[in-house]
Amino acid sequence: MTDSNRTRPRRSTAPTMLHVAEAARVSVATVSAVINGTAIVSPELTARIEAAIRDIGYKRNAIARSLKMGKTRTIGLTVADITNPFFTDVVAVLQEVLHRAGYAVMLCSNDEDMEMQDEQIQLLLDRMVDGLIIAPAGDDANLKRILGGTKVPIVLIDRICDGVEADAVILDNQRAVFDATTYMLQLGHRRIGYVSGSLDTSTGRDRLEGYHRALEASGVPFDETLVRFGNFREADAYNASMQLLTQPDRPSAIFSANNLMVIGVMKAIRDIGLSCPEDVSVVCFDDFPWADVFRPQLTAVAQPVRAIGEQTAQLILDRLAGRIEDEPRRLVLQGRLMIRNSCRPHASLLQGATA
Amino acid sequence: MTDSNRTRPRRSTAPTMLHVAEAARVSVATVSAVINGTAIVSPELTARIEAAIRDIGYKRNAIARSLKMGKTRTIGLTVADITNPFFTDVVAVLQEVLHRAGYAVMLCSNDEDMEMQDEQIQLLLDRMVDGLIIAPAGDDANLKRILGGTKVPIVLIDRICDGVEADAVILDNQRAVFDATTYMLQLGHRRIGYVSGSLDTSTGRDRLEGYHRALEASGVPFDETLVRFGNFREADAYNASMQLLTQPDRPSAIFSANNLMVIGVMKAIRDIGLSCPEDVSVVCFDDFPWADVFRPQLTAVAQPVRAIGEQTAQLILDRLAGRIEDEPRRLVLQGRLMIRNSCRPHASLLQGATA
DNA sequence: CTGAAAGCGCTTACAG
């Protein structure tokens, strides 16, 4: 059928633009023009080319295009733990709006391991992602070095790293924990256990600071035996809570610095033979979709997940489009304390009430 | 410093292999050889080249490499809903082992929307992913067409599509639901509501079939007013359960065909003023990490998440390496019923016991 | 409105 003289063996590789050009008897430049709408092509040629594309089943090779254009239309995304519903929810939103804008997203999760994180970011950068969204596992020097050398727009979410030149969208963690702690104090709790995240993260530090400040504001002395480190993981939080609850004058309430850890806290309470909220009140950071149908209904700090995702996506899209070019921006959103039934007034208050 | 005669203005673009070659005074072929260890290069040259790479801060451009090599070392992954903890857990495992094998993963989530799914798969294919892992949103003809044209290895997880030529790793859904339903029947329940997933998915069909068979095996007649469709989403399941629970002779137990839906089921039970397990027993498909610390402690079918992830990753890695080349394989894993406290014996049995 | 040609940054026979 084809009258081309140098018979090209029908190879199993995908058809290329050249094949289309041959079939439509035009140049590849013209094919490219119609595919990209990048120049006006006569109706006849357009039709011939479109037919050829259809016949041959041609698909543009995005890799070749990326090489030539210097952009890949993909965004790299690393989160500390994809298993954490908070990150998952944010990722879902990001994915949705970025995809709508024509970007693919490459996702990495590193289980809070900084070395793996750095490796992953390297891998993303090697693949020439156009932008990078990072919920950093921690605050290490390597990250700063790796990111320092790159030109791609970066936005940090949830956690920030001081040395890194990047936009950020985060929560007002200190304020949120201040409010949550104050709530517990108002219920009469004086010994409030605190299961902390890693202090290598800004969230770990800011949340603990919120706890601190709330105690201070209420004139309750800080007792360092009441803070234990759970590093944002369930198992660690379980151990931390076991220690907290088996020490002499045990806390009457516990604050868990994230969602994964509160499971460990609850398991410890159960395993020791106590119950929540009867024996110990609990508040945690991050809300759950099921929090108001299972008991105890957890009192929790809810983050505006959709807003975080949307604003992050918008920010990076604006950078990519060159719509903003000034120095790094920092967006700080507010959390909301969802008061449910995992806290009880402290015994002292109850006695006061009945007396 | 550089004695090159055609002075190359220090552009802001990343350094290329040619820059390294010039700096080390060798050809790019030699640079490539030492970077890839693809040929033996004398120690002196190697040292010079490595020094140049370090000085210049050269990083290999993976896009150019992909174009030349015809492979991208990235795997596309689409799941119906990244917000679903089951998928999240599998994704985490996949990501981990694939990354360890040197692959990046491009993730898409489509909120159970088939059109968006097809678009995403197209996007992944355009970007020349080396392989595709899909938890299909549904069973549409378009998917078959899109996938039909491609040569990349595909593995379906969780759900299968009959027309698609691909490996698959799935659960024995029918068996799992058979067991779960049988458990409820043994507790004396006769009117068991069933909140189903979409019948456009194999899991939707197979799970419902398991329910069917269990009733049949126990000689309990099938009542179609007891099955409602929740399409794997919380809100739909809520409505489905409201209908189920407000109909005349309401069910004494409900089976939820996945994890997201059970939240809707529980909300409906609560909003109607009933409680679980006192008024209605509940069992669901998919386990939760917190299932045994919050009440009611849900009785659930647990999937072997890690095994699913690992076997899927292994399968696609084996295909990519050409270690297996025969016809599509199908791996079927078994679920496990985790009996906890969300079911009570039916009143008729209790009376029998006390009488 | 259309085409010939260069080049994006790599890899890889092929000579030497």
Added chain:
DNA sequence: CTGAAAGCGCTTACAG
């Protein structure tokens, strides 16, 4: 053991 050159599949000035 090393280098000159072609080519992966695109896009884009530049002529006509």
